Amino acid sequence: MSAQINLRQIAQTLRDHPSIRSKLDIAQSTATLGLTATSEGQPGDDCAVLPGKNGYDLFACEGFINAFVQADPWFAGWCGVMVNISDILSMGGRPRCVTNAIWAQNAEQAQPVLAGMKAAAQAYGVPIVGGHTNLHTDQLQLSVSILGQAKHVISSFQARPGDVLICAMDLRGSYREPFDNWNAALTTPHEALRRNMEILPNLAEAELVSAGKDVSQGGIVGTALMLAEASGVAVDIQHDALPRPQGVDLARWLRSFPSFGFLLTARSENADAVCAAFRAQGVSASVCGDVTEGSTLHLSGRDGRALFWDYARTPYLNLTQKEASYA
Incomplete structure (x- = not known):
């Protein structure tokens, strides 16, 4: 086991990382403001x-x-x-x-x-x-x-059991040290940046995607957790299937903030078309997990399976809560 990835240790390290835990602050503000997922504007997207x-x-x-x-x-x-x-x-x-x-x-x-x-x-x-x-x-x-x-919205609230999880990531870059920011934008021609901006609107208008979020602060795992909680589903991430730059540590990649990265869910029959739309522009994309019933996010791979978070036990954005009593 010492020569393999220790998924339990990685999951624990990520749970305690500031970039993951900082998202917990959102619940404090939404509670004070009295905002939930049903409020105008649909907070949580x-x-x-x-x-x-x-x-x-x-x-x-x-x-x-x-x-x-x-x-x-x-x-x-x-x-x-x-x-x-x-x-x-x-x-x-x-x-x-x-x-x-x-x-x-x-x-x-x-x-x-x-x-x-x-x-x-x-x-x-x-x-x-x-x-x-x-x-x-x-x-x-x-x-x-x-x-x-x-014209047609991709929401965080529409992932359903039976969907597959797709990760699309532009790997043509490097870290902007010392932060966990993966920069694939400054080395990309402006014309390519603008072409990439059409991928997701086109997928939305073709209704090939059921739900999605951009990979932001909190990285792949934090973003997947927000998506799972918003939709009320469980997600299993197969880390071996994730687009990942060669030589980048898995734990760092799972918390990294990329310049062009998205997590999407789709019906399995649409997955190839979704991935192909990104790959046509040189962006890596692959099916990397499954959406099921439940409230957990697991990391899976050849080395086993580890629980990252259970939002039923520990809410993350907690957008179902009522207004705080001290507000």
Whole structure:
């Protein structure tokens, strides 16, 4: 066993990792606000879903870890645009525009963050249309919002027992050290970035996908857990089948935040078409698990099977709760 992967140890390490546990904070805010999965906008999805005249308006917002913004301000600005675009794409939408809110000690400190945002907006073809600026604060901070539209929504709430789990990931990159950010965007031609933005809306409109989320902070396991809890299902991830860069440690990969990565569920008869749509653009995609009845997320492989989380015993986003008594 010493020469094999210890899945139980990996599961325990991931359960205790800050990037996984930070998602537990969401439940504190939603409880205070009195939000549940049935609230307007459907909290628990990657974007707020608002019915519109020609489909759905999608709205999302990301705030960034201060240590990340301080350590890599240009890339933080780029990510401000990139990760919001991923939220829109994950729901089958097309992004329209972004805004930002930036706090800095002065204009010089803010400049690389804004330059990174500008570069990403130009690369993806999504305009920055305004925001909020404060250049008299004691710490560099960033938040970015996005607006998009979808004709047919891919939701976190529609995975069903009998679906297969599909992981699509652009592996053509490397880590942006020292963080667990897998960067496959800066080395990709702008034309390819824009072509990739059509994959998920096209899959949504063809109704080939039942549910999905972009792989965000919390990595593959945290994202799969949020998807499972939202849909009220169990998920078994077969780690041997995951797209993974050669030489990357499994535990790190399972918690990594990729620049282009999605977890999707589909009926088995649609899986080949879903994977083919990504592979046609050079993005790795494979069936990597199963959706069943229950409330658990397991990691499985040649080395055995280990429980990562049971949201019935330990809620994660906990969007079924009522308003907190102290709110």
